[in-house]
Amino acid sequence: MKKADELQIQIDDVYACRGLCAGCVLSAVERKSTHPDMSEFTFARTEEALVQYAHECKPLRRVNVTYGIADHILMGVDYLVKIHQSGSRIVTAGNPADIEHSAVFFTTSLVGKPANVIAMLKETRARISGEVPFLPLVVLDGRLMQATKFGPMFREMVLVAKELFGKVDLATNLSAEAVTAMSPDELIEFAEINGFDEVTVNWAPTIENSKSTLSDIPVIFDWLVRFDALAVERPWIGTSFRPVIERTVNSVMCRSDGSPNLMTAAREILPETVAKSIEIDHLGFVLPKLEAIGDITHAERHGFNPLGHINDGALSDTIRKATKGFVQSVIREHAKGACVECDRTAICAGTGFHVATKVARITGAGSPEEHGCPHVAKALIDRIASRMEIEDAKRTAA
Numbered sequence: 248m249k250k251a252d253e254l255q256i257q258i259d260d261v262y263a264c265r266g267l268c269a270g271c272v273l274s275a276v277e278r279k280s281t282h283p284d285m286s287e288f289t290f291a292r293t294e295e296a297l298v299q300y301a302h303e304c305k306p307l308r309r310v311n312v313t314y315g316i317a318d319h320i321l322m323g324v325d326y327l328v329k330i331h332q333s334g335s336r337i338v339t340a341g342n343p344a345d346i347e348h349s350a351v352f353f354t355t356s357l358v359g360k361p362a363n364v365i366a367m368l369k370e371t372r373a374r375i376s377g378e379v380p381f382l383p384l385v386v387l388d389g390r391l392m393q394a395t396k397f398g399p400m401f402r403e404m405v406l407v408a409k410e411l412f413g414k415v416d417l418a419t420n421l422s423a424e425a426v427t428a429m430s431p432d433e434l435i436e437f438a439e440i441n442g443f444d445e446v447t448v449n450w451a452p453t454i455e456n457s458k459s460t461l462s463d464i465p466v467i468f469d470w471l472v473r474f475d476a477l478a479v480e481r482p483w484i485g486t487s488f489r490p491v492i493e494r495t496v497n498s499v500m501c502r503s504d505g506s507p508n509l510m511t512a513a514r515e516i517l518p519e520t521v522a523k524s525i526e527i528d529h530l531g532f533v534l535p536k537l538e539a540i541g542d543i544t545h546a547e548r549h550g551f552n553p554l555g556h557i558n559d560g561a562l563s564d565t566i567r568k569a570t571k572g573f574v575q576s577v578i579r580e581h582a583k584g585a586c587v588e589c590d591r592t593a594i595c596a597g598t599g600f601h602v603a604t605k606v607a608r609i610t611g612a613g614s615p616e617e618h619g620c621p622h623v624a625k626a627l628i629d630r631i632a633s634r635m636e637i638e639d640a641k642r643t644a645a
């Protein structure tokens with residue numbers, strides 16, 4: 248197995264949020280929380296386990312630590328300073344060569360009185376120190392864009408955050424409601440006006456949110472295609488799903504002789520993914536963090552078992568022991584229903600689309616499999632991969 252040269256870590260310490268995104272992975276009850284959901288003991292143990300893991304993974308090019316999932320601003324300045332210090336220790340333990348692109352991120356919805364939020368951001372900036380950047384990852388509830396007062400207030404907060412921290416990324420949770428409330432053109436325009444550097448669309452079906460995320464698949468697909476076309480025209484916008492699919496197509500094709508194989512793709516690509524990209528939930532469970540349309544976790548809320556727990560011993564051992572079972576669970580999901588006849592199954596298995604597939608099968612949401620793929624994966628992969636195949640054929644002929 249190729250050694251991972253970067254670490255992408257997510258720590259799910261805060262679930263509190265005043266937003267109402269229908270595509271959120273958290274339930275409404277979880278979002279009502281008013282305090283950090285990760286206990287101090289688990290927080291400290293998580294840091295210890297990740298510092299050791301980052302140290303073992305050296306040499307590394309990049310290390311990024313994201314504190315998610317919800318609104319960290321609600322936890323106050325002391326808490327923000329604490330997560331920056333803890334995340335910095337993890338980044339530093341990996342001694343990344345590319346320190347410019349290594350950082351600690353924190354999620355926030357920037358919902359609140361602008362004067363209060365701005366005061367908190369300024370105090371946080373004044374109190375953090377060290378060379379590891381602390382960057383806001385702003386999660387936008389698309390329905391807020393319709394509120395007349397929202398735009399100018401939000402813009403003010405984002406511009407201050409950008410001035411203070413140097414970079415601000417935007418993410419939004421896709422659902423049937425979100426695609427109706429906010430067109431791709433509006434989202435891109437919003438990102439441009441407000442000075443965001445990166446826009447990530449997260450589509451993360453869970454068993455609980457499946458009605459919102461897996462209904463109206465053709466409408467969600469059209470939204471993604473339009474968003475992709477706009478993003479391609481604007482190279483300054485970093486987005487997630489096109490690079491993920493392109494990377495996986497390349498990775499699968501260079502491992503095959505023109506006939507990609509599900510088993511080979513899953514067994515060769517996924518162990519590297521899970522070694523470099525992990526998530527620790529609020530209880531300390533260790534989860535594979537994958538990418539399809541944005542980030543998606545292979546977790547209980549999607550119908551899967553965790554890899555293990557941070558108290559099981561060294562994280563490297565926990566991941567190593569659980570990887571075979573994880574890969575088998577991905578292969579199993581692709582050996583059923585419409586996936587059996589699908590000609591993109593090897594590429595699909597190299598991403599995180601199996602999570603949406605599992606949720607569609609458990610809940611019965613999604614498109615009927617007798618007509619093909621239960622969601623957006625096949626049509627999106629076809630669209631991106633066939634363009635790559637044409638370009639490749641042109642290059643070979645030249």
Ligand code: SF4
Binds near residue numbers: 581586595621
């Ligand atoms: S693209 Fe759809 S049908 Fe094909 S393997 Fe993936 S989920 Fe299954």
